[in-house]
Amino acid sequence: MSNPSRDETLFLQLVAMFQYAAMQQMGKLPSPVTGKIERDLAQARLSIDMIEMLKARTQGSQSAPESEFLDKVLFELRMNFVDESKRPAAESEAAGDADPQKEPEANGE
Secondary structure, three states: OOOOOHHHHHHHHHHHHHHHHHHHHEOOOOOOOOOOOOEOHHHHHHHHHHHHHHHHHOOOOOOHHHHHHHHHHHHHHHHHHHHHHHOOHHHHHHHHHOOOOOOOOOOOO
16 A cells, blocks of 8 residues: 555545444453443443544545554444343443453452
8 A cells, every 4th residue: 555645545534433442442452541442332332423424425435444444443343232232231241351361350250
């Protein structure tokens, strides 16, 4: 890929911001403020809808990398959203607490 323009880089960063927000809102990533998993599927749906709107509104003027990135992000978010919407809230939050990178607690684990 050649050097992306400033606008292309900013566009990809904007999409990535909504992607990151949606993953947090689905309970897949911890909140940067509290460090805890917080799940709000209605907000996640709104973040996904924002990316879908950006894709539709920029159709025809996207570079190949932008188009591929949008498709990949939307596919990933939609699959995760379906997965999370099938899970009860308590199960999702418990699964989010099982962070494989987290150090074992001093309770004998």
